[in-house]
Amino acid sequence: MRAIVVSENGGPEVLAPAEVADPLPGADDLLVATEAIGVNFIDTYFRTGLYARDLPYVAGEEGTGVVVEVGSAVTEFGVGDRVAWAAAPGSYAEKVAVPAAVAVDVPAGVAPEQAASALLQGMTAHYLIESAYPARPGETVLVHAGAGGVGLLLTQLAAAKGVKVITTVSTDEKEALSREAGAWRVLRYGAELSRKVRELTGGEGVAAVYDGVGKDTFDASLESLRIRGTLVLFGAASGPVPPLDLQRLNAGGSLFVTRPTLAHYVRDREELTWRARAVFDAIAAGTLRLRVGASYPLDAAERAHRDLEGRKTTGSIVLVPQ
Numbered sequence: 001m002r003a004i005v006v007s008e009n010g011g012p013e014v015l016a017p018a019e020v021a022d023p024l025p026g027a028d029d030l031l032v033a034t035e036a037i038g039v040n041f042i043d044t045y046f047r048t049g050l051y052a053r054d055l056p057y058v059a060g061e062e063g064t065g066v067v068v069e070v071g072s073a074v075t076e077f078g079v080g081d082r083v084a085w086a087a088a089p090g091s092y093a094e095k096v097a098v099p100a101a102v103a104v105d106v107p108a109g110v111a112p113e114q115a116a117s118a119l120l121q122g123m124t125a126h127y128l129i130e131s132a133y134p135a136r137p138g139e140t141v142l143v144h145a146g147a148g149g150v151g152l153l154l155t156q157l158a159a160a161k162g163v164k165v166i167t168t169v170s171t172d173e174k175e176a177l178s179r180e181a182g183a184w185r186v187l188r189y190g191a192e193l194s195r196k197v198r199e200l201t202g203g204e205g206v207a208a209v210y211d212g213v214g215k216d217t218f219d220a221s222l223e224s225l226r227i228r229g230t231l232v233l234f235g236a237a238s239g240p241v242p243p244l245d246l247q248r249l250n251a252g253g254s255l256f257v258t259r260p261t262l263a264h265y266v267r268d269r270e271e272l273t274w275r276a277r278a279v280f281d282a283i284a285a286g287t288l289r290l291r292v293g294a295s296y297p298l299d300a301a302e303r304a305h306r307d308l309e310g311r312k313t314t315g316s317i318v319l320v321p322q
């Protein structure tokens with residue numbers, strides 16, 4: 001089968017299209033013929049070596065497709081089912097061994113390109129706003145990278161709860177998309193950011209900042225919080241945040257900082273199903289709009305990573321096997 005293999009850590013050029021053997025599904029796995037594959041920032045962290053993974057490996061974590069074989073211990077799925085997943089290493093491939101424990105049925109009416117990119121970013125947006133800092137109606141929050149994959153979904157979920165969302169973006173096109181998603185105000189990054197956030201909140205600051213940008217925004221995020229506000233640092237698109245002097249949390253107003261990850265918010269089948277259903281049902285009902293900003297052939301994974309890291313993408317992006 002065709003797959004994207006990483007044999008050394010490095011830039012996007014290490015994503016090498018290759019012919020490899022089909023994966024062998026275990027007793028608890030499904031073998032899935034992929035229809036579309038989600039491309040996420042975490043794929044770049046594994047590629048560069050920021051997150052460790054044994055080499056060589058087939059890239060990717062997320063996708064959707066049709067079950068072609070079922071492991072002997074699996075009871076809840078059958079051949080022909082259309083499933084999606086957010087946590088199956090080796091997903092940049094024509095076939096993927098997906099642990100049944102992380103597979104979710106795709107509802108009718110959700111197209112493959114949407115199903116492929118809904119779960120990882122969608123369940124992240126869901127746990128950020130429902131669980132990591134459950135913002136209340138009337139509160140104001142700040143969401144960085146408002147036109148990104150997570151950003152567009154998080155903004156919609158927050159706005160639907162009656163939360164006032166301020167976002168940051170880098171271009172006019174991204175500003176328009178962020179407004180469409182329900183942002184109350186859209187700002188640019190830079191030295192003036194926290195002052196502008198305070199201006200918009202009557203000097204008080206926001207209840208929470210959802211920060212997936214990391215190194216470049218962390219200081220402004222802390223400075224934008226109200227007293228006892230929460231900084232949810234959930235990513236590092238601009239690089240990892242250096243060690244933090246905890247005294248800054250005291251000086252900033254008895255602040256909270258959390259550094260969550262999706263795996264800890266889908267700890268069992270019940271929690272996974274709750275979040276996945278919430279995302280898929282909302283997409284199927286048309287109340288959550290998932291923007292697939294770009295679709296690339298599987299062999300063009302290198303270009304997809306260049307575009308993602310080069311801030312050229314909006315919404316989610318996917319790879320499609322040819």
Ligand code: NDP
Binds near residue numbers: 145151308310
């Ligand atoms: P996005 O589609 O949001 O792409 C990243 C965006 O970040 C860019 O489009 C860009 O938007 C912004 N950005 C700002 N500075 C930089 C920079 N220096 N380099 C690159 N991008 C920059 O990606 P995802 O939706 O896939 O992921 C968003 C974040 O969420 C990532 O940090 C990811 O790791 C994290 N994440 C965390 C999870 C968790 O559970 N902890 C799960 C899923 C995602 P602009 O041009 O407008 O600035």
